[in-house]
Amino acid sequence: MKSDINISVIDRSGNEHQLSGPTDMNLNLMELLKMSEFPIEGTCGGMAMCASCHVYVLSHHNLTEKSNEEMAMLDESWDTKDNSRLSCQLKLSASLDGILVELAPEQ
Numbered sequence: 001m002k003s004d005i006n007i008s009v010i011d012r013s014g015n016e017h018q019l020s021g022p023t024d025m026n027l028n029l030m031e032l033l034k035m036s037e038f039p040i041e042g043t044c045g046g047m048a049m050c051a052s053c054h055v056y057v058l059s060h061h062n063l064t065e066k067s068n069e070e071m072a073m074l075d076e077s078w079d080t081k082d083n084s085r086l087s088c089q090l091k092l093s094a095s096l097d098g099i100l101v102e103l104a105p106e107q
C-alpha cells in the first residue's frame with residue numbers, strides 16, 4: 001500500500017513546491033510544512049489556537065469538516081477566505097493526495 005502522498009505548496013512569493021508526505025506517521029500538514037522549512041510557526045503545537053498555520057486550499061479535495069475551534073480561530077483572522085484551513089487540522093492521509101495549498105500571509 002502506498003503510504004506517501006503528494007502535496008503542492010505555493011509559498012508567500014508565489015513559487016510552487018512539491019512535497020511528499022508520509023501517511024503512516026500520524027503527521028498533520030502543519031508539521032510537514034514545518035519539517036520542510038516553510039515559514040509556518042505552528043505556535044500552539046496544532047491545537048487550533050493560533051492560526052499561524054493558516055493555508056488556502058486551492059484544489060478540490062474532500063477534507064474533514066472544520067471543528068468549532070478551527071472555525072472560531074479562522075473567524076478571528078483578517079485574511080480568512082472560503083477555502084481557508086488551519087493546516088494543523090489536516091491529518092496526512094490518502095484523501096489529501098494531490099492537494100494544492102497556498103500559505104496565507106503572515107499573521
Ligand code: FES
Pocket residue numbers: 030041042043044045046047048049050051052053054073086087088089
Ligand atoms: S498550529 Fe496553531 S492553529 Fe495550527
